[in-house]
Amino acid sequence: MASRGIRPAGIKDVARLAGVSASTVSKALNGNGQLRETTRERIRDAAEQLGFTPDSRGRALASGRSFTVGLITTDSSGRFSIPIMLGAEDALTAGEMGLVLCDTRDDPLREQHYLKSLVSRRVDGIIVTGRRVEPRAPIDVPIPVVYAFSPSTDPSDTSVVVDDHAGAASTVRHLHTVGRKRIAHVTGPESHLSARIRAAATQEAASTTFAGQPLFGEWSERWGRLAVDVLLREHPEVDAITCGSDQIARGVCDRLRELGRSVPGDIAVTGYDNWSVMALASRPPLTTVDMELEELGRRTANLLLDAIAGSPHPGPLRLPTRLIPRESTLGT
Amino acid sequence: MASRGIRPAGIKDVARLAGVSASTVSKALNGNGQLRETTRERIRDAAEQLGFTPDSRGRALASGRSFTVGLITTDSSGRFSIPIMLGAEDALTAGEMGLVLCDTRDDPLREQHYLKSLVSRRVDGIIVTGRRVEPRAPIDVPIPVVYAFSPSTDPSDTSVVVDDHAGAASTVRHLHTVGRKRIAHVTGPESHLSARIRAAATQEAASTTFAGQPLFGEWSERWGRLAVDVLLREHPEVDAITCGSDQIARGVCDRLRELGRSVPGDIAVTGYDNWSVMALASRPPLTTVDMELEELGRRTANLLLDAIAGSPHPGPLRLPTRLIPRESTLGT
Numbered sequence: 001m002a003s004r005g006i007r008p009a010g011i012k013d014v015a016r017l018a019g020v021s022a023s024t025v026s027k028a029l030n031g032n033g034q035l036r037e038t039t040r041e042r043i044r045d046a047a048e049q050l051g052f053t054p055d056s057r058g059r060a061l062a063s064g065r066s067f068t069v070g071l072i073t074t075d076s077s078g079r080f081s082i083p084i085m086l087g088a089e090d091a092l093t094a095g096e097m098g099l100v101l102c103d104t105r106d107d108p109l110r111e112q113h114y115l116k117s118l119v120s121r122r123v124d125g126i127i128v129t130g131r132r133v134e135p136r137a138p139i140d141v142p143i144p145v146v147y148a149f150s151p152s153t154d155p156s157d158t159s160v161v162v163d164d165h166a167g168a169a170s171t172v173r174h175l176h177t178v179g180r181k182r183i184a185h186v187t188g189p190e191s192h193l194s195a196r197i198r199a200a201a202t203q204e205a206a207s208t209t210f211a212g213q214p215l216f217g218e219w220s221e222r223w224g225r226l227a228v229d230v231l232l233r234e235h236p237e238v239d240a241i242t243c244g245s246d247q248i249a250r251g252v253c254d255r256l257r258e259l260g261r262s263v264p265g266d267i268a269v270t271g272y273d274n275w276s277v278m279a280l281a282s283r284p285p286l287t288t289v290d291m292e293l294e295e296l297g298r299r300t301a302n303l304l305l306d307a308i309a310g311s312p313h314p315g316p317l318r319l320p321t322r323l324i325p326r327e328s329t330l331g332t
Numbered sequence: 333m334a335s336r337g338i339r340p341a342g343i344k345d346v347a348r349l350a351g352v353s354a355s356t357v358s359k360a361l362n363g364n365g366q367l368r369e370t371t372r373e374r375i376r377d378a379a380e381q382l383g384f385t386p387d388s389r390g391r392a393l394a395s396g397r398s399f400t401v402g403l404i405t406t407d408s409s410g411r412f413s414i415p416i417m418l419g420a421e422d423a424l425t426a427g428e429m430g431l432v433l434c435d436t437r438d439d440p441l442r443e444q445h446y447l448k449s450l451v452s453r454r455v456d457g458i459i460v461t462g463r464r465v466e467p468r469a470p471i472d473v474p475i476p477v478v479y480a481f482s483p484s485t486d487p488s489d490t491s492v493v494v495d496d497h498a499g500a501a502s503t504v505r506h507l508h509t510v511g512r513k514r515i516a517h518v519t520g521p522e523s524h525l526s527a528r529i530r531a532a533a534t535q536e537a538a539s540t541t542f543a544g545q546p547l548f549g550e551w552s553e554r555w556g557r558l559a560v561d562v563l564l565r566e567h568p569e570v571d572a573i574t575c576g577s578d579q580i581a582r583g584v585c586d587r588l589r590e591l592g593r594s595v596p597g598d599i600a601v602t603g604y605d606n607w608s609v610m611a612l613a614s615r616p617p618l619t620t621v622d623m624e625l626e627e628l629g630r631r632t633a634n635l636l637l638d639a640i641a642g643s644p645h646p647g648p649l650r651l652p653t654r655l656i657p658r659e660s661t662l663g664t
Contacts, residue, residue, distance in 0.1 A: 009474075051474065067453075068432070078414050086410075089433055093446075098432040098453060100400070101421055114425075121399075121430060142383075221613045247609070277579070277609065281553045 009050035018046040068098045069304060070118035072139070074106045074150075075131035079275070080293060084129050084148050087297025095305055097124070115141055125304045128152075133161065133194045144307035148300040149293070151316055158307065159316045160300045164194055167289040167321035168201035171242045171270040172209075174287065178329055180240035180268055182211045186227040186252060187244025190216040198244050198272065211235045219244070224251020228259070239267055240329075246271035246278035249286050253328060257283065268329040274322075284327035291321050341382035350378040400430045401636060402450035404471070406438045406482075407463035411607075412625060416461050416480050419629025427637055429456070447473055457636045460484075465493065465526045476639035480632040481625070483648055490639065491648045492632045496526055499621040499653035500533035503574045503602040504541075506619065510661055512572035512600055514543045518559040518584060519576025522548040530576050530604065543567045551576070556583020560591070571599055572661075578603035578610035581618050585660060589615065600661040616659035623653050 015022045020043060028035055028043040069092055075081035089099045100123065102114040118126060119141055128139060130150035138152040139145060145152075151159030175183055183206045188195040199214035212235050217223035224243065228251075231238060243249035249271030253263050263269050263284055271279055274290035296319055303313050347354045352375060360367055360375040401424055407413035421431045432455065434446040450458060451473055460471060462482035470484040471477060477484075483491030507515055515538045520527040531546035544567050549555035556575065560583075563570060575581035581603030585595050595601050595616055603611055606622035628651055635645050 068430075071433075078410065078418075082410050082414055085433070086435055089435055093434075096449065098400075098449070100430040101403075101417070101433050102425075103418055103421055117428065117430070247613075281579075 013050055014043065014047045017050060018043045065124050066122045067096060068100055068121065068123045069301070070100045070102055070114070070123045070126045072102045072104060072111065072114055072126060072128045073130060074104050075129065080131050080149055081129045083293035084297035084300070087294035088127055088148075088301040089297075090294075091298040091301035092305070097305070111139075115139055119143070124308045127300055127304060132192070133164065133197070144304060144312060146300050146304040146307065148296060155316065156314045158303055158313055160296055160303065161316060161318055162291045162293075162296065163318040163320055164197045165201040167272065167291065168198040168242070169205040170321065170323045171272075171287070171289060172202055172205035174323055174325065174329065175240045175242070175268060175270070176209070178264075178268065181209050182235070182238045183209050183240045183242060184211045184231050184235060184238045185214040185242050185244070186224060186231070186248055187214060187216055188219040188248070195244050202242050211238045217248075219247055221247050221251030221254070224248040225255040228252055228255040232259070240269070241267060242270045244272055246273045246275045246282070246286055246288055249288070249328070250278050250282040253282050253284065253286070264327070264329050264331050270329060274324050279324075279326070282328065284332070287326045287329040288324050289321045290324055292319065295319065345382055346375065346379045349382060350375045397456050397640075398454045399428060400432055400453065400455045401633070402432045402434055402446070402455045402458045404434045404436060404443065404446055404458060404460045405462060406436050407461065412463050412481055413461045415625035416629035416632070419626035420459055420480070420633040421629075422626075423630040423633035424637070429637070443471075447471055451475065456640045459632055459636060464524070465496065465529070476636060476644060478632050478636040478639065480628060487648065488646045490635055490645055492628055492635065493648060493650055494623045494628065495650040495652055496529045497533040499604065499623065500530040500574070501537040502653065502655045503604075503619070503621060504534055504537035506655055506657065506661060507572045507574070507600060507602070508541070510600065513541050514567070514570045515541050515572045515574060516543045516563050516567060516570045517546040517574050517576070518556060518563070518580055519546060519548055520551040520580070527576050534574050543570045549580075551579055553579050553583035553586070556580040557587040560584055560587040564591070572601070573599060574602045576604055578605045578607045578614070578618055578620055581620070581660070582610050582614040585614050585616065585618070596659070596661050596663050602661060606656050611656075611658070614660065616664070619658045619661040620656050621653045622656055624651065627651065
């Protein structure tokens with residue numbers, strides 16, 4: 001069992017065991033100072049024997065840094081912020097930085113509380129992320145901040161976002177490549193910027209091959225199923241349906257199968273998100289767009305590390321998406 | 333934009349503006365010392381004007397604590413550890429503690445690296461969690477540790493786990509209540525302890541109403557669909573199918589519908605997990621078992637706070653699950 005309540009060995013314990021002064025221990029373990037190699041070894045052995053780990057808070061106070069970064073997220077369900085967080089954590093760990101998690105649960109008071117707490121902890125920087133691509137008000141703290149996924153409304157802030165326009169256009173190019181000529185679009189609520197961006201980009205890329213108007217609804221399988229009926233009544237000639245999310249696309253595939261229409265034989269279908277529980281469980285598995293959110297998290301963390309080191313990169317950065325072709329457009 | 337690179341106001345700046353000494357500022361802001369109320373107010377005004385926040389690292393060094401807890405998880409996909417983490421974060425925040433995230437990605441070397449780093453940061457305690465309910469080797473650190481979801485193999489360690497036995501039994505009791513008399517069970521791989529526990533508990537609770545043997549397979553919708561065919565061939569008389577996960581149950585419902593069998597009219601179905609994208613999108617929505625993982629995270633954090641305060645609770649703690657009745661057993 002973990003030896004609870006036992007005080008961790010300190011530098012003085014190591015000094016006592018090695019028969020030297022505490023400052024000699026410090027020199028030996030930091031690899032500096034004029035010491036005989038035998039002394040240095042004796043001290044290292046003593047440190048190892050006692051399981052001594054240097055107190056990084058000393059390093060932190062001496063350097064004026066805490067080697068800690070705060071992550072503020074509004075996305076308690078975590079669909080988008082979790083991969084971003086994991087990517088950031090991965091990049092920060094390589095730089096020996098700790099990531100402190102702050103879930104505001106969309107509560108502005110809670111956000112203020114977290115900001116004060118992070119500043120009081122003297123974190124070296126803050127990553128701000130959320131579940132929506134709508135720009136958000138910048139936070140006001142005297143340390144570097146980078147926004148991920150949800151950009152800051154201030155264009156001079158560093159914001160790392162997904163290039164949803166290019167992502168949606170890539171599905172249309174793919175459908176043209178596989179010979180589709182009548183392309184419809186089914187997506188989430190028109191009040192969501194991501195739905196509007198993807199719809200506009202799809203329409204623009206499809207140009208004269210676009211069928212009707214984008215169908216806005218909700219981010220659900222149920223809406224995908226319902227939209228198929230609307231679409232086939234008004235545009236029976238469609239040979240492809242691009243969807244604003246994998247959930248919608250899965251509902252579209254299910255309804256087409258129930259109606260006896262083959263995917264992709266009669267109608268090709270594309271999703272968006274590459275959310276594996278949806279995209280892979282769909283029948284057939286979905287061609288979709290991966291927003292590469294873990295990479296977005298890594299890039300965000302690296303930009304923050306640059307800013308902490310005194311080299312900020314002001315302005316927005318738009319990262320490319322990746323098209324994942326599967327059976328829903330290619331067949332088996 | 334965030335005012336990058338500006339030095340945060342220090343206690344000396346507040347002292348200068350208020351025309352007092354730094355130690356007087358400290359007394360005033362900590363609410364102790366013999367000070368006139370007017371002086372105290374002047375200092376508070378100065379602190380507010382400068383946006384001064386006390387450096388919590390000072391408090392940390394003085395108290396010998398860092399007011400930080402590490403969370404070690406092996407579960408990079410996050411299905412189970414994310415709600416646990418959010419619950420822990422919620423409980424810790426109330427106690428003004430920060431949660432440092434460490435995702436080991438199932439790599440023992442990475443886990444060792446994190447442990448050293450957390451000890452060197454002088455975190456006050458560590459939460460260890462994972463994606464499997466199999467007991468895991470305890471970690472060896474000189475600070476309090478609590479295990480969540482994946483218990484420690486050492487029975488004297490504090491481990492907070494789900495009572496899966498009671499959870500599975502609750503689905504059978506519910507099915508008996510709604511009059512079902514032939515109950516089958518479809519679940520994940522037999523190599524997974526959670527599958528074996530749930531299968532054994534189901535069989536025991538169903539007793540003479542249990543049909544055949546538990547069907548072990550994989551945690552997927554596809555397996556749920558395939559298992560229906562196996563089951564109906566060998567036990568055409570079943571009137572209820574309990575499943576080891578919502579994904580399996582969703583596959584079971586889909587296949588039954590394709591075969592023209594009504595759920596729950598002909599056959600009632602239960603899931604496990606209350607994973608909303610599966611349980612609610614299923615047709616019909618699933619009666620299922622909620623493991624209450626966010627509450628498990630909160631309890632874990634509170635037990636860790638107790639241990640940090642010197643009152644550990646050694647041994648395992650098994651938390652109850654909650655049955656969520658929906659259309660797949662109740663109809664509409």
